[in-house]
Amino acid sequence: MSHPSTANFEAVFLFDHERVARELLYTEFEAILDGFIPIPDFAGASVKAAYIQVGSGLAVTGLVFFLISFDEQGMVDRRWNVPLQQLLDSAGTGPDMGVGAVRLVCYSQCPVAWHQKNLWDPSMQVGNNSFIAIRDAVKANRLGFVVKAEKPAARSSRDAIVPNQVLSEEVLAREQAALEQRLHDYYTAELAKQIELLTNEQTLHIATLMNQKQAKLHGLQQEHQKRVLAYQEKLQQLAQENKELAERNQTLKETLDIQATKVEGMREYFAHKLKAAQQGESSQIQLLQENFSLELDAKIHAATAELREMLDMREVELFYRHQNESTLKEELVQLKHENQQLLKNSGDQLLGRLVKAGVNLVTFLPGLGEVAIPLDDIGVYLESPNAYAAAKVGVNEPVYLAWLAHHQLPCCNAVDARGKTCGRSIPVIETPLEFHPGESDRCAQHQAVALGMLADSRR
Incomplete structure (x- = not known):
């Protein structure tokens, strides 16, 4: 070949x-x-x-x-x-x-x-x-x-040694100075090349390390998100079971009330029967009274014991459900805290080196423009960018979200009696501090209506 x-x-x-x-x-x-x-x-x-x-x-x-x-x-x-x-x-x-x-x-x-x-x-x-x-x-x-x-380069006639050639001291000094200058220029250029190569190599190394860190962080975030979702599903399941137990408990209480009503009816029945039998012999009356008391006590005791046992079991189950729910909520809060610590510390050494080297982490936040995010605020920003932007601009998150929706689509959000939105174009409020929900997102006509209703309510 x-x-x-x-x-x-x-x-x-x-x-x-x-x-x-x-x-x-x-x-x-x-x-x-x-x-x-x-x-x-x-x-x-x-x-x-x-x-x-x-x-x-x-x-x-x-x-x-x-x-x-x-x-x-x-x-x-x-x-x-x-x-x-x-x-x-x-x-x-x-x-x-x-x-x-x-x-x-x-x-x-x-x-x-x-x-x-x-x-x-x-x-x-x-x-x-x-x-x-x-x-x-x-x-x-x-x-x-x-x-x-590679063929060796031909030797220059200037570099050939001429036998018995005698140079003056002045010529030797000039050639020595020229040689020193050429060596200085050559090694200066080589040093600059080496510095440039090392700089490029370190830049490439840092970029590869950053990509590896980001990939690892992304994997950890996905795993953490799966765990949080699993705990949330478990919490919802426990809440549903708790609701079902509460409903069953209510049903048992209603059953107990019905049983008590029946017992009361039986008491009235036997009282009436006893009253009717009072005209008979005293011994028969005494016997009927004893039978009535024994039978009534047995039925009441059986009904109340069964219902009480069922209620006790349900209360124990509810107690354990509440304990599990509290434990899961604490674990969820702990996981969120660990997530913030993970986001803060995952690239702490590398990000710290970048910050010391003069590199800033800058992002664009609507209403603020380009904002430099401190190293300690990275976890807070990644947890909720909108909440972070709202805190920076000086408003609460619902107002900031309402302003953001208005800034993206400036139209009147007033709804008439039939549930239809006005939708007229309105001027854009550029900053969240100047935005007032219910007023700034209304056209001139609906602003006048809102002001009229406010004046009537103050009279």
């Missing part, structure tokens, strides 16, 4: 857990994209890959870190479409990999925004550096590219 010259070397490396797992010529990668060659090792997976351009001497000159997905048969997803060479043509600078700064395209440094989701950030950790892994793999030259030896 013939190999292209390393002066125009293009290859694609596939990664597995931050190590180079497979090396392909770019022509082989194009064949994979065309659907001629499957890769069963990566079937059904999304793989990290790198498009590499190498110049003479096996020196890396350009890198694009991209993601590619394979189906269950190991074929590339036909929807994948990332213009690797075009992205590299407009790439920014990256670290020095032997011959100066390389051209680099990754998630944190993407010249075309809509392709960012198809890119990834290389690892720059000590002992797990993606750039070093690529450099070592290229130097190993397992793809078999021919390295052309």
Whole structure:
């Protein structure tokens, strides 16, 4: 098989857990994209890959870190479409990999925004550096590219040593001064290049760390949100069960009242029967009285004991339900507090370093414009941006939300007797402090009606 010259070397490396797992010529990668060659090792997976351009001497000159997905048969997803060479043509600078700064395209440094989701950030950790892994793999030259030896430059006749040449002290001094100036200029330029390369490399490293922190924070927020929703659902379920128990308790009380009414009716019945039997013998009357008392006491005792037992059971169940509800509410408050602490401390070291370096976190808040958010207020802002903006502007949150709805759609919100909204266009109130709900969101006609009703109410 013939190999292209390393002066125009293009290859694609596939990664597995931050190590180079497979090396392909770019022509082989194009064949994979065309659907001629499957890769069963990566079937059904999304793989990290790198498009590499190498110049003479096996020196890396350009890198694009991209993601590619394979189906269950190991074929590339036909929807994948990332213009690797075009992205590299407009790439920014990256670290020095032997011959100066390389051209680099990754998630944190993407010249075309809509392709960012198809890119990834290389690892720059000590002992797990993606750039070093690529450099070592290229130097190993397992793809078999021919390295052309560079011819030594011809020696200038000015640099040749002329035997027995004798220079005057003045000529030697001038040449020494010129040599010192050239060395000074050369090392100054090299130092500036090294500083620029280190600055670019650190900027890229910080950007990758920020993206990793944001991804981790996003995952923690999603997990926390799921837990909060689960607790809220459990709380609603307990509230529903509590409501059902209260209804059953009310039903039992009503049943007890009915039983008491029946007992009272039985008492009146036997009293009437006893009164009718008073005309009989005294012994028969005494017997009827004893039977009446025993039978009545037994029935009352049985009815009240059963109902009392049922009531006691329901009261115990209600007590435990209230205890569980209180515990869940305390856990929910604790989770919200932990969420604020998490939001505040998740990127505290990195955000603290950025703030010390002079970087401010600025956001746009309606009614205030661009506002710099202090590091301690980030958790409060993320918990409720509208409440944070309302506190900053000096109004409560309902007034701020009403002003925000008016600012987005300035129209009259008056409702007539039929429930129809007026909807006429009105002037926009630019600041929340000047906005008064029920007046500022009304047209001139409905403002006059409101003022008339207020005057009538004061008379």
